[in-house]
Amino acid sequence: MLALTRKVGERIVIGDNIVVTVVSIKGDNIRMTIEAPKEIKIYRGEIFDAIVAENIQAAVPNDVSDLDMLKVLTNVTKLDI
Numbered sequence: 001m002l003a004l005t006r007k008v009g010e011r012i013v014i015g016d017n018i019v020v021t022v023v024s025i026k027g028d029n030i031r032m033t034i035e036a037p038k039e040i041k042i043y044r045g046e047i048f049d050a051i052v053a054e055n056i057q058a059a060v061p062n063d064v065s066d067l068d069m070l071k072v073l074t075n076v077t078k079l080d081i
């Protein structure tokens with residue numbers, strides 16, 4: 001982890017193509033811009049955490065019988081080939 005102190009107008013460069021610039025500071029709030037290629041996904045921390053939690057929930061079957069059905073389907077597919 002890197003902890004930095006930056007003033008308004010100062011920036012941080014990450015790699016060759018990501019630039020974070022401090023735009024303003026008002027009390028406890030810091031406004032910044034992030035310049036990055038479109039293919040790089042940028043999320044606020046709480047949104048990223050929600051996406052991770054949703055992906056974990058989606059990967060867990062609601063019912064154990066779903067796993068049994070998957071075993072049956074896998075065996076049928078192997079036999080059919």
